[in-house]
Amino acid sequence: MATMITEECINCGACEPECPNTAIYQGGAEWEFEGAKHAALSADIFYIVPEKCTECVGFHDEEACAVVCPVDVCIPNPDIPETEAQLIERAKQLHPGTDFGTEFPSRFREDAGGGDAPAAAPAAAAPxxxxxxxxxxxxxxxxxxxxxxxxxxxxxxxxxxxxxxxxxxxxxxxxxxxxxxxxxxxxxxxxxxxxxxxxxxxxxxxxxxxxxxxxxxxxxxxxxxxxxxxxxxxxxxxxxxxxxxxxxxxxxxxxxxxxxx
Ligand code: SF4
Ligand code: SF4
Known part of the structure; x- marks a missing residue:
């Protein structure tokens, strides 16, 4: 699942610099992909572009945005289930010069019984x-x-x-x-x-x-x-x-x- 930001976002901006794929944008800001600009997905809170999010597969054992978010509003998007194979493929496309090898960091591998099955959404934490x-x-x-x-x-x-x-x-x-x-x-x-x-x-x-x-x-x-x-x-x-x-x-x-x- 691509990660998403819920409406409880407080616009603190802590997540944006943590994303290895520059998939996070401030509300109202256009997002960029391969030189093309696209309309903002949210007008007033930070948002994640699903086409650029790899759930940090290839970079970290867990979603970097979720780790730093003070109000725990970076959560898996239940509408976009994706496998580890799909996500590492996206990472390769986003970073063509990077050799991820076979032992790349992945939230799927950290979980017991990892593999290609999409992980379940964690329960929302209290602010x-x-x-x-x-x-x-x-x-x-x-x-x-x-x-x-x-x-x-x-x-x-x-x-x-x-x-x-x-x-x-x-x-x-x-x-x-x-x-x-x-x-x-x-x-x-x-x-x-x-x-x-x-x-x-x-x-x-x-x-x-x-x-x-x-x-x-x-x-x-x-x-x-x-x-x-x-x-x-x-x-x-x-x-x-x-x-x-x-x-x-x-x-x-x-x-x-x-x-x-
Ligand atoms: S999960 Fe990782 S790749 Fe996706 S938006 Fe958050 S920091 Fe970026
Ligand atoms: S860290 Fe959390 S609260 Fe802060 S901007 Fe990102 S999603 Fe919003």
């Missing part, structure tokens, strides 16, 4: 608030900031007070977000977009600059420390050599005194 860790709490050299466009922006629903998150690239003026709890619509206006954009970009620049400065400082300190350690090591070795030169070893050759002076 949950998307965890939105905007930035890691601890600072350290390995810390990585997400790009501004993929930043998860927390949105407080005016209707029910619930909090959900949306990628910043979808917080665009005129875009309609939907609360996963009460289904209330939230239309992004220019003021909201500009405020968040200014805050995020300012923070991103400052944080990145500070982080880079810290990294350079740390590296310099580490270089100095290593040079000092190296000098101390050479020094101790030199001292050890000096000791061995000045102390006569037990049983070593001794100069004989001449008894007649």
């Amino acid at each position: 949950v608030a998307a965890a939105a860790p905007v930035a890691a709490a601890s600072a350290g050299p390995a810390l990585k900031l997400p790009a501004v466009e993929t930043w998860e922006v927390p949105i407080d629903c005016h209707g029910c007070g619930g909090t959900y998150s949306v990628l910043f690239q979808h917080v665009r003026s005129g875009n309609v977000l939907r609360c996963p709890f009460c289904k209330g619509a939230y239309t992004v206006n220019t003021s909201l977009h500009n405020q968040i954009s200014k805050m995020l970009r300012g923070f991103h620049t400052r944080w990145t600059t500070d982080f880079e400065a810290m990294r350079v400082r740390r590296q310099r300190e580490m270089d100095e420390f290593e040079a000092r350690q190296k000098r101390e090591l050479e020094d101790i070795n030199e001292k050890l050599r000096t000791i061995s030169k000045t102390v006569n070893p037990a049983g070593g050759p001794k100069k004989r005194a001449w008894i007649f002076g």
